[in-house]
Amino acid sequence: MRVTLNATKTRTALRISARVSLDILLVLLMTAAGLWILGWMWPVIWPLVIGLLLATLTWPMTRFLRRHGWRPALAASTVTVTFLLGSMGTIALIAVPVAAQADELTQGVIDGITRLREWAAGPPLNISNDQVSAALDTAVARVQNSIGDILSATVTGVGAVANGLITAVLALFLMFFFLKDGPRFLPWLTRQLPGRLADDVPTVASRCWETLASFVRSQAFVGLLDAVFIGLGLWIVGVPLVLPLSVLTFVAAFVPIVGALFAGFVAVLIALVSNGPTDALIVLAIIVVVQQLEGNVFQPMLQSRSLGLHAAVVLLAVTLGGTLAGITGSLVAVPLAAMIGVVWSYIREQLSDPEPEPATTTDAA
Structure with a gap:
């Protein structure tokens, strides 16, 4: 009797384990399918994510303007243009001083390379100018042999930059629409x-x-x-x-x-x-x-x-x-x-x- 009872409990436990394992496999399968669909739609989802992040960053200013009587389209347009001008100003804040000191930085790079070569020529490395020239010739030869890979990488990089610009433009437009129509989304969703x-x-x-x-x-x-x-x-x-x-x-x-x-x-x-x-x-x-x-x-x-x-x-x-x-x-x-x-x-x-x-x-x- 006890053996039969133990066998029944074992079969029940195995049946439950098999059912749970099947449920886990189904969940994993649906997760994999969802990730595959997400990857297939990524060119659209990624601008949406960036636009949503930008909208959360700029929403307090938009909310302030709307509370003070600004119409939604005008408030969203003002904040979007302000954000764009601020981004361009940030780029200029970085680029203009660098360009103004470009000559100084270039001379610093040359001096740094000269000091590095002088240091390498002394002990303990004792690298002569002939060895440096030979190493440079070898590097140039490798670059020439790899010119096809470099061109393909350059084309890939140009394509990535173009995709980045397209993504940035789409994200900016989506940010505008999120700021303009965001408060109406939840009531609309409730009705649907x-x-x-x-x-x-x-x-x-x-x-x-x-x-x-x-x-x-x-x-x-x-x-x-x-x-x-x-x-x-x-x-x-x-x-x-x-x-x-x-x-x-x-x-x-x-x-x-x-x-x-x-x-x-x-x-x-x-x-x-x-x-x-x-x-x-x-x-x-x-x-x-x-x-x-x-x-x-x-x-x-x-x-x-x-x-x-x-x-x-x-x-x-x-x-x-x-x-x-x-x-x-x-x-x-x-x-x-x-x-x-x-x-x-x-x-x-x-x-x-x-x-x-x-x-x-x-x-x-």
């Missing part, structure tokens, strides 16, 4: 959905919007911290172009990983060609310290507070997003994780049992 979905979906969408706005604000604050601390370090060391480098650091903070590396590389390069290798190493140390504090302390703390996520979840989300989709994945990983948390929190609220109402007693007459 049946039954309980008319309440649930707009509520979740509104919470996701607030979460996305919190992410953009926290990211801007983190970029401001980077720009202030790194700019202060550059000013103390005496590196030229402090203001353009600080602005570049702030803008680059919105592009995870690669943005910080690019801004740091530019700062170290300018310090090397203008002040020498010692100051360049000091600048490198400053950038490494600030970036480590930003990536491991400030950003997880700020985003965990503003998004309701633990700091470890933020770090894991950025790592997973970068592994799966590179820079794009790193950019959208944290807000996506936060919105998943919003959806899960709402579902948990709806599935939880309502609190019992306190019992009321009536005094006998």
Whole structure:
């Protein structure tokens, strides 16, 4: 009897395990299909994501204008044009001082290469000019042999730049429409959905919007911290172009990983060609310290507070997003994780049992 009972329990457990495994396989299959559809539609989704991020960044100004009697189209147009002019002004703020000191920087590069060759000619390397010339000839020969790969890479790069410009233009137009018609979206969505979905979906969408706005604000604050601390370090060391480098650091903070590396590389390069290798190493140390504090302390703390996520979840989300989709994945990983948390929190609220109402007693007459 006991053997039969154990066999029945075993078969039941195996049957339940098989059913759960089948459900998991179906979920994984649907997830893979959804990711494939997402990748196929990515040329449209990516401008939509950028436009949404820009709209969350510029919505407070639009809301201020609308509350003071501006019509939606006029307020959205004004904010969009202001944002475009501000972006162009930021580029000019970086490019004009660099162009003004181009001769000085060029001479600094030449002097730096000369000092490097003089240092390499002495002990312990003892590299002669003939060896340097031979190495340059070898490099030129390799470049000539790889001219086809270089041309194809150049064509690919030109195509990527063209796609980037198209994406930027589409994102700018989408930002305008989000700012103009955004407040009418949730009422329209409520009218289109049946039954309980008319309440649930707009509520979740509104919470996701607030979460996305919190992410953009926290990211801007983190970029401001980077720009202030790194700019202060550059000013103390005496590196030229402090203001353009600080602005570049702030803008680059919105592009995870690669943005910080690019801004740091530019700062170290300018310090090397203008002040020498010692100051360049000091600048490198400053950038490494600030970036480590930003990536491991400030950003997880700020985003965990503003998004309701633990700091470890933020770090894991950025790592997973970068592994799966590179820079794009790193950019959208944290807000996506936060919105998943919003959806899960709402579902948990709806599935939880309502609190019992306190019992009321009536005094006998």
